[in-house]
Amino acid sequence: MFRIFICVVSTFLFISVICEMAQSTRFDELLNLDSLRKSLVRQEDTIIFYLIERAKYPRNLALYQEKFVPQSSDSLFHFFLKESEALQAKAGRYTSPEENAFFPDKLPAPLLQTLNSPTPTLHPSGASINVNDKISHFYLKKLLPLITSEGDDGNHVATAASDLDCLQALSRRIHLGKFVAEVKFRDAPEDYTPAIHAKNKEALMELLTSSRVEEAIIKRVAKKATLFGQDVDLQENDTNSKYKVNPSVVSRLYEEWVIPLTKFVEVEYLLHRLE
Amino acid sequence: MFRIFICVVSTFLFISVICEMAQSTRFDELLNLDSLRKSLVRQEDTIIFYLIERAKYPRNLALYQEKFVPQSSDSLFHFFLKESEALQAKAGRYTSPEENAFFPDKLPAPLLQTLNSPTPTLHPSGASINVNDKISHFYLKKLLPLITSEGDDGNHVATAASDLDCLQALSRRIHLGKFVAEVKFRDAPEDYTPAIHAKNKEALMELLTSSRVEEAIIKRVAKKATLFGQDVDLQENDTNSKYKVNPSVVSRLYEEWVIPLTKFVEVEYLLHRLE
Numbered sequence: 307m308f309r310i311f312i313c314v315v316s317t318f319l320f321i322s323v324i325c326e327m328a329q330s331t332r333f334d335e336l337l338n339l340d341s342l343r344k345s346l347v348r349q350e351d352t353i354i355f356y357l358i359e360r361a362k363y364p365r366n367l368a369l370y371q372e373k374f375v376p377q378s379s380d381s382l383f384h385f386f387l388k389e390s391e392a393l394q395a396k397a398g399r400y401t402s403p404e405e406n407a408f409f410p411d412k413l414p415a416p417l418l419q420t421l422n423s424p425t426p427t428l429h430p431s432g433a434s435i436n437v438n439d440k441i442s443h444f445y446l447k448k449l450l451p452l453i454t455s456e457g458d459d460g461n462h463v464a465t466a467a468s469d470l471d472c473l474q475a476l477s478r479r480i481h482l483g484k485f486v487a488e489v490k491f492r493d494a495p496e497d498y499t500p501a502i503h504a505k506n507k508e509a510l511m512e513l514l515t516s517s518r519v520e521e522a523i524i525k526r527v528a529k530k531a532t533l534f535g536q537d538v539d540l541q542e543n544d545t546n547s548k549y550k551v552n553p554s555v556v557s558r559l560y561e562e563w564v565i566p567l568t569k570f571v572e573v574e575y576l577l578h579r580l581e
Numbered sequence: 582m583f584r585i586f587i588c589v590v591s592t593f594l595f596i597s598v599i600c601e602m603a604q605s606t607r608f609d610e611l612l613n614l615d616s617l618r619k620s621l622v623r624q625e626d627t628i629i630f631y632l633i634e635r636a637k638y639p640r641n642l643a644l645y646q647e648k649f650v651p652q653s654s655d656s657l658f659h660f661f662l663k664e665s666e667a668l669q670a671k672a673g674r675y676t677s678p679e680e681n682a683f684f685p686d687k688l689p690a691p692l693l694q695t696l697n698s699p700t701p702t703l704h705p706s707g708a709s710i711n712v713n714d715k716i717s718h719f720y721l722k723k724l725l726p727l728i729t730s731e732g733d734d735g736n737h738v739a740t741a742a743s744d745l746d747c748l749q750a751l752s753r754r755i756h757l758g759k760f761v762a763e764v765k766f767r768d769a770p771e772d773y774t775p776a777i778h779a780k781n782k783e784a785l786m787e788l789l790t791s792s793r794v795e796e797a798i799i800k801r802v803a804k805k806a807t808l809f810g811q812d813v814d815l816q817e818n819d820t821n822s823k824y825k826v827n828p829s830v831v832s833r834l835y836e837e838w839v840i841p842l843t844k845f846v847e848v849e850y851l852l853h854r855l856e
Contacts, residue, residue: 348637351633351813351825352634352637355630355631355633355634355809356630358626358630359627359630362623362627374672374692374693375692376692376693382672382673382693385672385692386668386672389668389671390665390668393661393664393665393668394738394742396664397657397660397661397737397738397741398657398737398738399738399739402735402736417649417650417651417660418649418651418657460677461677462672462673463669463672463673463674464674466672467669471746522815525815526813526814526815529813529815530813533808533809533811533813534630534808534809536808538626538801538804538805538808539801540797540800540801540804550626
């Protein structure tokens with residue numbers, strides 16, 4: 307009997323340790339610059355796939371402009387985004403420190419308390435930084451007109467689902483800046499501390515900037531858009547020059563919005579890092 | 582006054598005609614074999630992008646196996662799929678004859694009656710054919726183990742959202758078989774009518790099969806998986822042989838499940854075509 311008890315207890319302890327290890331491995335990855343870089347590079351593919359999917363539909367302006375919800379001014383896009391986030395909140399999405407909602411104020415609680423209680427990977431003062439209003443602004447006003455044709459094909463719900471994919475992928479990528487800033491700070495607190503105390507945003511921006519890395523990103527995303535957005539057929543030598551999303555638009559997306567907003571998040575995070 | 586009246590009426594009529602034209606253009610496209618083929622080819626890219634995205638996460642078995650909803654046996658996956666469809670139904674997704682739900686029985690009504698009232702493009706007896714139970718079975722039991730690594734990274738909601746994308750893309754592609762069958766029947770009713778009257782499934786399957794076209798599809802999807810699933814860097818000559826989803830698995834997906842299920846839908850549709 308005692309042996310069975312020992313066996314059960316040791317199995318339980320073993321499983322707990324394994325779970326704990328899996329959990330800490332995942333959060334450790336977010337605090338390792340090499341893993342973070344790999345994740346950022348992989349997220350480029352995700353963002354480009356989703357943009358190519360959105361470009362399958364025309365602009366579909368009525369989705370964003372026409373009133374959809376009775377007794378409210380909400381458009382179908384607004385309704386869909388808000389309700390999708392509410393559903394994903396119930397499912398537990400926003401318990402992860404990597405996820406930031408576009409409508410964070412009235413999210414329902416998760417149905418089930420998961421094991422993923424937020425490990426304090428980020429400094430609490432900067433953890434809640436959220437630039438999703440800026441992301442949805444550039445996405446809707448600047449990017450959509452560059453990647454979609456004019457017109458309306460009536461596929462409004464599929465278009466809204468595609469917008470949700472794009473917005474969540476961009477948000478995840480840009481807010482990863484909080485983890486990048488945390489890692490960079492931990493690696494060299496002596497470099498950042500004076501600028502943080504002086505609230506010197508320009509100095510922080512300079513410390514965080516590597517033009518060489520940024521240029522490589524901007525070139526790489528164009529190459530990816532070229533490869534992923536071509537029409538593939540079985541001919542050996544494709545001389546395709548028509549892409550589903552213009553590669554130079556993807557470069558511009560990174561140069562003008564994704565990289566600057568990520569660095570904005572990094573600077574904002576660092577400004578609160580010593581509070 | 583009369584001139585203003587004439588002007589308003591003629592503007593209204595003009596807009597109505599334009600809307601009507603846009604609407605009928607869209608449904609006409611679904612009844613044109615060339616447009617349908619283009620759409621099927623484009624949907625290959627969609628399916629492969631979504632599979633590559635799903636492969637970013639490990640199997641995450643707990644998502645499908647563990648009880649998630651209190652007072653119910655539903656897993657998080659089941660809850661998420663059902664609730665997402667309910668939300669999309671409210672938004673009007675299932676008013677389109679191209680969309681087929683995985684839980685069609687208890688879908689809420691659309692919040693707004695859209696202009697997209699189903700045009701009778703499909704014959705009513707076959708329009709409701711739904712093989713989503715077969716699709717979710719092969720996706721969960723056969724395909725997922727082939728494209729994901731074992732393990733659990735805790736990203737359960739993002740994984741479920743990714744599964745939803747894959748399942749909806751596969752469902753849309755396979756159920757387009759109803760439109761393919763309708764077009765083929767309209768093009769040559771004399772070829773199909775005897776087999777339909779005789780309820781001869783084998784004869785219908787033979788009429789619908791083009792081995793040459795199927796072989797080209799199976800090769801093309803592997804080529805797409807090779808191009809879209811590679812790790813892209815800035816070196817000129819990538820000699821990459823590691824792909825995010827094994828191209829031969831994508832070929833097998835089409836050969837063993839997508840093509841046979843599409844033809845199953847086509848045959849079932851034709852069997853009801855003369856009712």
